Structures are given as structure tokens and as C-alpha cells.
Amino acid sequence: MKKPNIIQTVVSVAACKFTRLILRKTGRGGTAVPGIVAMKLAGNILAAVSEGMQIVVVTGTNGKTTTCNMIEHAITSAGHKCLRDKSGANMLHGIAADLICNATWLGRSRYPYAVIECDEAALKLLVRYLEPKVIVVTNLFSDQVDRYGGVLNTLQEIRTGVEHSPASTLVLNTDESQSASLAHNVPNKVIWYGMEKTVGLQGNVDMTDAGTCPVCGSAYEYEYHIYAHLGGYHCPKCGHVRQTPDVAVTAIDAVTASGSRIHVRAEGVVHEARVALPAVYNVYNAAAAIAAGMAVGIGARAAIDSLATVKSSFGRLETFDLDGIRLQMILVKNPAGCNQAFSYVTGLDEDFTAVLALNNRTGDGLDFSWIEDADYEKLLADPHLKKLFVCGDRAAELMERLERAGASAPLAEIVKEYPVLLEKLKQENRPVYAMPNYTAMMDMRQVLVPATGNKEFWE
Ligand SMILES: [Zn+2]
Missing domain, CATH: 3.40.1190.10 (Mur-like, catalytic domain)
Structure with missing residues (x-):
């Protein structure tokens, strides 16, 4: 121009x-x-x-x-x-x-x-x-x-x-x-870029968003899955196929709360790498x-x-120190993101408190029916989940969804005020995974930032 x-x-x-x-x-x-x-x-x-x-x-x-x-x-x-x-x-x-x-x-x-x-x-x-x-x-x-x-x-x-x-x-x-x-x-x-079959992941397979072949419109067939609709696909009709990645993750050796260790092939060499953000x-x-x-x-x-x-950005596995308790915040705004967050927290092998917070203001999308498709059952099935707080404008509707997934008191509890939530988290005294959607994250951060000293996002 x-x-x-x-x-x-x-x-x-x-x-x-x-x-x-x-x-x-x-x-x-x-x-x-x-x-x-x-x-x-x-x-x-x-x-x-x-x-x-x-x-x-x-x-x-x-x-x-x-x-x-x-x-x-x-x-x-x-x-x-x-x-x-x-x-x-x-x-x-x-x-x-x-x-x-x-x-x-x-x-x-x-x-x-x-x-x-x-x-x-x-x-x-x-x-x-x-x-x-x-x-x-x-x-x-x-x-x-x-x-x-x-x-x-x-x-x-x-x-x-x-x-x-x-x-x-x-x-x-x-x-x-x-x-x-x-x-x-x-x-x-x-x-x-992509992950090779050798990574050996079998996450939640969810084909809701699986596309069809752009050449002939047929449904893809899969040789293996990574998670959701991601994986090794090909078109059975015309042969259109997943491309060999130029950057290929060949192994995920470990995932902890502080990051992952992986092997990745790029420019013809397999490198060992540490990714400082988990999941x-x-x-x-x-x-x-x-x-x-x-x-x-x-x-x-x-x-x-x-x-x-690399460091996290606000709300994306951002880590707060709440009087000695590690609190990680994971923004979730759709079923796929939610399920990935659940895979991460349930894969860590430690007792934890979870916070789910749901708003449906302009910044979130007014329609929050996506919670029907998120796999709360997976989160609730984890024996390491010791307490679950439910927050946000739509806490009541989210709690209904959770009850259908098997949640009940005293494990699950609605908390309306974030300052009250922080006090309860301190009483529970174990690692916290907070999974709010967008405006709920902003509300939660407003209380967390002064309480923990993390910076405002525009600084
Ligand atoms: Zn095709």
C-alpha cells in the first residue's frame, strides 16, 4: 500500500x-x-x-x-x-x-x-x-x-x-x-510443525472440530491421535495426507508444573529441549x-x-505465590482448551485444589453452552482433586453442569467473592489450579495481583 x-x-x-x-x-x-x-x-x-x-x-x-x-x-x-x-x-x-x-x-x-x-x-x-x-x-x-x-x-x-x-x-x-x-x-x-506418532500421546479424542479433506470433502481417517482431532490423518478417497513436519516433536520426556522436557527434530537435527511453560x-x-x-x-x-x-503471560499458566501456596492460572474459554487444561492438572500426580470460574460477558461470548462439551468428568475422576471452588457470574449454571458430572458437597463449593476465595485457598493449603474464562480471569487477577505482588499486565 x-x-x-x-x-x-x-x-x-x-x-x-x-x-x-x-x-x-x-x-x-x-x-x-x-x-x-x-x-x-x-x-x-x-x-x-x-x-x-x-x-x-x-x-x-x-x-x-x-x-x-x-x-x-x-x-x-x-x-x-x-x-x-x-x-x-x-x-x-x-x-x-x-x-x-x-x-x-x-x-x-x-x-x-x-x-x-x-x-x-x-x-x-x-x-x-x-x-x-x-x-x-x-x-x-x-x-x-x-x-x-x-x-x-x-x-x-x-x-x-x-x-x-x-x-x-x-x-x-x-x-x-x-x-x-x-x-x-x-x-x-x-x-x-507437529508431533510425531512416537510421542505416544493418547489424550481426549474429540472429533467435533475435525475438518474434511479440502480436496474432495471426504472425512479423514486417522492412524493415531494426539488429542482432540489432532493426529496422523489422511484422506481415504484422494490420498491427501498430513504433511511431514519440518519441526517435529519426537518425544515428550516429562511434563511437570514447571515445564516440559522434549526431543524435537528441526533442520535435520534432533535436539533435546526444555520448555519452561508446562502442559x-x-x-x-x-x-x-x-x-x-x-x-x-x-x-x-x-x-x-x-x-x-520463556515466561508465561497473564493468565496463561501464570504462577502466583499466595502466602507460600503455588497458584497457577490457566485461561480456558472453549471445550478444547478446557480439556487440555484438565489433562495437564490431572497428569501432575499431586494433590490440588481447583478453581473454575465462568462469566458470560461481552469479552467471553454470551453463549456459554460450551461447558456441556468440556470434560469435567475427567477432572472430577482424579483422586488428587481435594477441593473444587466454583466462581463467576455463571457459577450456579457451572455447578449444575459439575453436579451432572458427579460433583457434590463438600468437594465442590460455590464462592461468590474472590477475596473470600483467596482466604479459603489459604485454608486448604495445597497447590491451586485456577481455570477461569476471560473476564473471570480479569476479575480474579484484580484480587490476586495485590495479594501476591504479580505485576499488572500492561507494565
Ligand atoms: Zn480427499
């Missing part, structure tokens, strides 16, 4: 910076407004401020934020400056605001690299204004159905974005048939980050080494 002239650029950048400053001074986190103002003044301002940057855009249902963190950490660990928005904005104007506010007053980028988290529906808008070097798609699962109208719509939204960005390298999960189908009929270079789904995110590291030219080795020191 043609760049704005220098006067438009200076005015647009200044307006963006001042608007953001005022919003922050008045205590509002408002992330979109500065971008809207700037783009009103110069519609193509993003072309100016992104010029010369290597931009990695990460989209997909689950794992976007953590994958962004890992990629940013890989790039900065390799000695490069990398722009990364910490506000959580992932729609066009929020992303724009961040790029513009971090440019010089003359609209030049200060960073050679940027990592951008992008909502699935926003990708097609974003690529009108800037050209990503890399587009990472983590996976596609049912999420906020009332907003997108299902996985197929989401897939089409992303495909439209990809089709407008033929020069971008795609980093795709070869085990996840839906997002893998994005490689079909586009000229983009693709770097595939199997973060092994996928790690593999995506390694592939993105290769795509931006820092190489697999440097990206792999950086994973040992």
Missing part, C-alpha cells in the same frame, strides 16, 4: 500517541481508540510505520498469546529488538495503535521485528495495510460460536487473509487438519515458535534454546 505523506504521517502518529496517553492518564486501558483516530487521519499509516520490519502475525483459536511470547523471547534472546504489544489488543485498531505509538514521531519503526497477536477475523483486515513476513496459525477449535458461526467460518476468515498475503511464510500445525488445509491452493511457502499444548506452541524462528532467520537452535527461559 502507498505510504502517507510526511505531514499526514506526523499528524497521525502524534494523534495516536496523545490519545493513548490521555486514555492511560484517565485510567482507561482503551486500546482501539488511538488506532481509530490515527487511521482516520491517515488511512495507510500502517504501511509507513511497518516499513522495513519483519512482522510475525499469530492467529488461531488457542495458544496465540503464549506462542507470541515464545516467538518474541526467541527473537530477543537472539539479540534483536522486537516489538510486542502487552495490552492483549488483537483487533485491527488495537494492533495499529501499538505499531504507531511505538514508531518515531516521523513514523519510522524503532524495531526490526514485531510479533503481533491477531484475532482470526481481524487477519484479513490487517493484511490490507501491512505485509507479514510470517503468519502462524496455532489451531482451530470451536470457540465463541455466537460470534463467528463456527469453525468453518473462522477458517474462511483466515483463508481470506492468507490469500491476500501470498509472500508471507505460513507456519502451520500439520496435525490439525483444519488450519493445515490453509496451505491448499495458495502459493505461500509453508513451514510445518502438552505448550509443546505445540513451542514447536510453532521454533518454526517461526526459522522463518525469520534466527534459526531453530537459537529458538529452541530460548524456550528454557
Whole structure:
């Protein structure tokens, strides 16, 4: 896209910076407004401020934020400056605001690299204004159905974005048939990542979101499963098949509360690696980050080494110290994410307290019927679960669901106030896994952060 002239650029950048400053001074986190103002003044301002940057855009249902963190950490660990928005904005104007506010007053980028988290529906808008070097798609699962109208719509939204960005390298999960189908009929270079059969996982198989063959429309057959609909699939009719991954996790040696040890093959070498964020789904995110590291030219080795020191971001396996009790917070917002969180906490072999918190405000999606599809039975079947607190605006409905899964007093208990919850967690005095959805996480953090000293997310 043609760049704005220098006067438009200076005015647009200044307006963006001042608007953001005022919003922050008045205590509002408002992330979109500065971008809207700037783009009103110069519609193509993003072309100016992104010029010369290597931009990695990460989209997909689950794992976007953590994958962004890992990629940013890989790039900065390799000695490069990398722009990364910490506000959580992932729609066009929020992303724009961040790029513009971090440019010089003359609209030049200060960073050679940027990592951008992008909502699935926003990708097609974003690529009108800037050209990503890399587009990472983590996976596609049912999420906020009332907003997108299902996985197929989401897939089409992303495909439209990809089709407008033929020069971008795609980093795709070869085990996840839906997002893998994005490689079909586009000229983009693709770097595939995935887990090999040798990993030997048998997580909850759930074929709700399994796509059909993009060539002939037939249902896939599976040689093996990893979890949900991820695994080794092929089309029995036309032969369309899971691609051999360029970044292949060949073994998961251990998963503990502090991270995983894995073997991963990349650039022809099998590396031993430590991923400092626990849970199997973060092994996928790690593999995506390694592939993105290769795509931006820092190489697999440097990206792999950086994973040992990566930190969590707010709510994504974020760890709090609550008067000596370890509390890990895991954002869950759909059945697939929920089931992965349950797999993680029930796989740890230690007694624990669980907190489930459910809201259905605008940021969550009003429809919370997805709780019907989450495998609460798995959580409740774990003998290490010693106490379960149920919180949030929809605690009563969630408790009904849990009762159908076999929960009852005194194990399960509704707690309405988060300060009360913290006191009860201290009395229980064992590791806590808190699994809120989005706005419930924000509510919970507001009480937890001052109680534990963890930082506010925009710091
Ligand atoms: Zn087929």
C-alpha cells in the first residue's frame, strides 16, 4: 500500500500517541481508540510505520498469546529488538495503535521485528495495510460460536487473509487438519510443525472440530491421535495426507508444573529441549515458535534454546505465590482448551485444589453452552482433586453442569467473592489450579495481583 505523506504521517502518529496517553492518564486501558483516530487521519499509516520490519502475525483459536511470547523471547534472546504489544489488543485498531505509538514521531519503526497477536477475523483486515513476513496459525477449535458461526467460518476468515498475503511464510500445525488445509491452493511457502506418532500421546479424542479433506470433502481417517482431532490423518478417497513436519516433536520426556522436557527434530537435527511453560499444548506452541524462528532467520537452535527461559503471560499458566501456596492460572474459554487444561492438572500426580470460574460477558461470548462439551468428568475422576471452588457470574449454571458430572458437597463449593476465595485457598493449603474464562480471569487477577505482588499486565 502507498505510504502517507510526511505531514499526514506526523499528524497521525502524534494523534495516536496523545490519545493513548490521555486514555492511560484517565485510567482507561482503551486500546482501539488511538488506532481509530490515527487511521482516520491517515488511512495507510500502517504501511509507513511497518516499513522495513519483519512482522510475525499469530492467529488461531488457542495458544496465540503464549506462542507470541515464545516467538518474541526467541527473537530477543537472539539479540534483536522486537516489538510486542502487552495490552492483549488483537483487533485491527488495537494492533495499529501499538505499531504507531511505538514508531518515531516521523513514523519510522524503532524495531526490526514485531510479533503481533491477531484475532482470526481481524487477519484479513490487517493484511490490507501491512505485509507479514510470517503468519502462524496455532489451531482451530470451536470457540465463541455466537460470534463467528463456527469453525468453518473462522477458517474462511483466515483463508481470506492468507490469500491476500501470498509472500508471507505460513507456519502451520500439520496435525490439525483444519488450519493445515490453509496451505491448499495458495502459493505461500509453508513451514510445518507437529508431533510425531512416537510421542505416544493418547489424550481426549474429540472429533467435533475435525475438518474434511479440502480436496474432495471426504472425512479423514486417522492412524493415531494426539488429542482432540489432532493426529496422523489422511484422506481415504484422494490420498491427501498430513504433511511431514519440518519441526517435529519426537518425544515428550516429562511434563511437570514447571515445564516440559522434549526431543524435537528441526533442520535435520534432533535436539533435546526444555520448555519452561508446562502442559502438552505448550509443546505445540513451542514447536510453532521454533518454526517461526526459522522463518525469520534466527534459526531453530537459537529458538529452541530460548524456550528454557520463556515466561508465561497473564493468565496463561501464570504462577502466583499466595502466602507460600503455588497458584497457577490457566485461561480456558472453549471445550478444547478446557480439556487440555484438565489433562495437564490431572497428569501432575499431586494433590490440588481447583478453581473454575465462568462469566458470560461481552469479552467471553454470551453463549456459554460450551461447558456441556468440556470434560469435567475427567477432572472430577482424579483422586488428587481435594477441593473444587466454583466462581463467576455463571457459577450456579457451572455447578449444575459439575453436579451432572458427579460433583457434590463438600468437594465442590460455590464462592461468590474472590477475596473470600483467596482466604479459603489459604485454608486448604495445597497447590491451586485456577481455570477461569476471560473476564473471570480479569476479575480474579484484580484480587490476586495485590495479594501476591504479580505485576499488572500492561507494565
Ligand atoms: Zn480427499
